[in-house]
Amino acid sequence: MSDSETPAIEPISIGAPFDDEDADLIVRSSDLVEFRVYGNILKKASSPIKTMLSLSAPSPTGLTSRAAPMLDKKEGLIVVCLPEKRDVLLIILSTLFAIPVSIPDTLEDLIPILAIAQKYEMHSVLTFLRRMARFDGTGQMAMQNSFRAYCLAWQHGLKVEAIAAARATLENPMTIEGLGADLYLATGPCLYELLKCRTKVKEAFQRGIREFRQSSKQLPSTCKTLTPAGIPRWFDEFLESSKDTLDMSPFLAAFQKHARNEKNNCVFCADLPARRVQNLWIALESKLTEHLHELEDDIVCAENDNQKPPQSAKADAFGPPFDREDADVILRSSDLVDFRFYKTILSFSSPFFRDMFTLPQSPPSSMPATAADNSVYTMSDGLPVIDMSEDRQTLSVLLSLISPVLVSMPPSFEDITKVLAASQKYCMDSASALMRSLLSSQDLSFNIDARSAFRVYAIASTHGLAKEALQAARYTLEGPMTFEHYGEDIRLVAGGALYALSRYRSRCRMAAHGCIKQATLGETVSSETWGSIKPQSRFSCRSGHHNSKLPPWLFTYVEELATKVQSSTLHPSAKLISDTASFRSALVSHAGPLDNTPQCIFCVSVYAGGGDQFCSKLEEEINRAISKIYLTIRI
Numbered sequence: 001m002s003d004s005e006t007p008a009i010e011p012i013s014i015g016a017p018f019d020d021e022d023a024d025l026i027v028r029s030s031d032l033v034e035f036r037v038y039g040n041i042l043k044k045a046s047s048p049i050k051t052m053l054s055l056s057a058p059s060p061t062g063l064t065s066r067a068a069p070m071l072d073k074k075e076g077l078i079v080v081c082l083p084e085k086r087d088v089l090l091i092i093l094s095t096l097f098a099i100p101v102s103i104p105d106t107l108e109d110l111i112p113i114l115a116i117a118q119k120y121e122m123h124s125v126l127t128f129l130r131r132m133a134r135f136d137g138t139g140q141m142a143m144q145n146s147f148r149a150y151c152l153a154w155q156h157g158l159k160v161e162a163i164a165a166a167r168a169t170l171e172n173p174m175t176i177e178g179l180g181a182d183l184y185l186a187t188g189p190c191l192y193e194l195l196k197c198r199t200k201v202k203e204a205f206q207r208g209i210r211e212f213r214q215s216s217k218q219l220p221s222t223c224k225t226l227t228p229a230g231i232p233r234w235f236d237e238f239l240e241s242s243k244d245t246l247d248m249s250p251f252l253a254a255f256q257k258h259a260r261n262e263k264n265n266c267v268f269c270a271d272l273p274a275r276r277v278q279n280l281w282i283a284l285e286s287k288l289t290e291h292l293h294e295l296e297d298d299i300v301c302a303e304n305d306n307q308k309p310p311q312s313a314k315a316d317a318f319g320p321p322f323d324r325e326d327a328d329v330i331l332r333s334s335d336l337v338d339f340r341f342y343k344t345i346l347s348f349s350s351p352f353f354r355d356m357f358t359l360p361q362s363p364p365s366s367m368p369a370t371a372a373d374n375s376v377y378t379m380s381d382g383l384p385v386i387d388m389s390e391d392r393q394t395l396s397v398l399l400s401l402i403s404p405v406l407v408s409m410p411p412s413f414e415d416i417t418k419v420l421a422a423s424q425k426y427c428m429d430s431a432s433a434l435m436r437s438l439l440s441s442q443d444l445s446f447n448i449d450a451r452s453a454f455r456v457y458a459i460a461s462t463h464g465l466a467k468e469a470l471q472a473a474r475y476t477l478e479g480p481m482t483f484e485h486y487g488e489d490i491r492l493v494a495g496g497a498l499y500a501l502s503r504y505r506s507r508c509r510m511a512a513h514g515c516i517k518q519a520t521l522g523e524t525v526s527s528e529t530w531g532s533i534k535p536q537s538r539f540s541c542r543s544g545h546h547n548s549k550l551p552p553w554l555f556t557y558v559e560e561l562a563t564k565v566q567s568s569t570l571h572p573s574a575k576l577i578s579d580t581a582s583f584r585s586a587l588v589s590h591a592g593p594l595d596n597t598p599q600c601i602f603c604v605s606v607y608a609g610g611g612d613q614f615c616s617k618l619e620e621e622i623n624r625a626i627s628k629i630y631l632t633i634r635i
Helices: 039-045 047-055 086-096 107-119 123-132 148-155 159-169 177-183 188-214 233-241 246-260 275-294 345-350 353-358 393-402 413-425 431-439 453-462 466-476 481-494 494-520 523-530 552-566 580-591 600-626
Strands: 027-028 033-039 070-074 077-081 329-332 337-341 377-380 383-387
Touching: 033 086, 033 177, 039 047, 039 086, 039 233, 047 070, 086 107, 086 123, 107 159, 123 552, 148 159, 148 177, 148 188, 148 377, 177 494, 177 580, 188 275, 188 494, 233 246, 246 466, 275 481, 337 345, 337 393, 337 494, 345 353, 383 523, 393 413, 393 431, 413 431, 413 453, 453 466, 453 481, 453 494, 466 494, 494 552, 523 552, 552 580, 580 600
Parallel strands: 027 077, 329 383
Antiparallel strands: 027 033, 070 077, 329 337, 377 383
């Protein structure tokens, strides 16, 4: 063997108890650890493995796959090669064969195990692990981070765990900035479903509380302090305080407070057996769990929605101007529309296509991986066909941008971003420049405002359009950054892009706060505006002097602006911070109505001559600071 050759790694046995010589099947993990098991039990427990064993034949080469299950042979036994690692299979198989094993003690660690059991349809394993994790209605498994747990459960399609984690997220406020880097775990649909799930859990919780209130079967009716409905007042107040979550500790604390209250002198509750109190708690939790289980059919977890037209479907011709007889290539859109075009123009406009056409004409496996998704090189009318991932409208505009034909502008921002994304994907710099130039010249610059800014940002960031994403991100500063404000548009954004927007907003807030603090010192803005009004002396404001160059009322106003921006009660937008209406209101509070005899003639005269200038200068300073902040999106 030469020094450059790497010796093959031989599989090893995991040992007892999975080393029984009477076993008739070997399960091999992706890290080459083998488990000797009984095939009949495994086939009864897992329909996918049973189907694989009945339809597949062992690999003649002895090679195993690490991406999907396949079969091999060893010592006369069939080897089932699974893509999961040793530790995962140890828990799955130990549970299946009733062998004691330690399971993860947090939901985040357990979810991948549950996902594998669900993948192989091992329902008995799923049931046992969920019972061990206390998802049987008697409790809830510990979670280090309920948001992370929800994202993992959602991605793996585990509805029971997703609902449990969503319920746990209600214990604390959930904000975009508070989630931080955990947003990288989420997709837009995942976040949107979490918002819906939280709402549904709240509704189910309150519905269960109402129903339990109406039922008095489990309640100690001889309590001394009852509500008109016949419910012990301490218990009714506990239910009223439990808006979204249920915890046994406050329940017991409420009971103890009532039972030990000498003023109440409730002998019945003071002597109530602990088992009776516990039964009351179990009955309440059982009612709530009943309603939560009803949500399973309403929760939509991750699914493969990759739906493409069947390859056998007939493509339609786009027509003029992309129907020339002398064309030498056909570009086929994702919705099966053919564009007859020229290799020369494509090669001249796109290094991507230039490199593609210089390669030998060969089967799809040798085509560049960055071509249209799942590209297939076929022939039609004697011309090579390149399957594109773009739809008809996107492709028609893109080809128009690199051809001597009239360009028809897309009707919406979503369609514009698709064209820009396609031009960026295929390295068509001239097409990108022309599209942006047309948008600017026709005053169609995305029509971004505070209301549409987040949607524009989500779409632009998804398509990798850094310039447009940054432009939209600046407009988002004019509105709140909350899940409730973004609503359904949250489905359009990747978690990483949302985290980047949160970081960008935080840096903009710091920059704006710094500018405002400079103004309180009488620097930049104040020195140019207020210092030039009465250069021969300091202030003649009726309120007297202040250590800064500003009169006391203005100093207080600017300080309050800084505090509001820092605490996020005022959005970090230069337009909102430098609002002339709030400035005028502060002046009126100090000097009195401006249309009557003012109480401070000096400040009124200054406002008339320089107040608007102060606001515009402050806005200019903040905009300049924010313009230096860049947006970094890593998805």
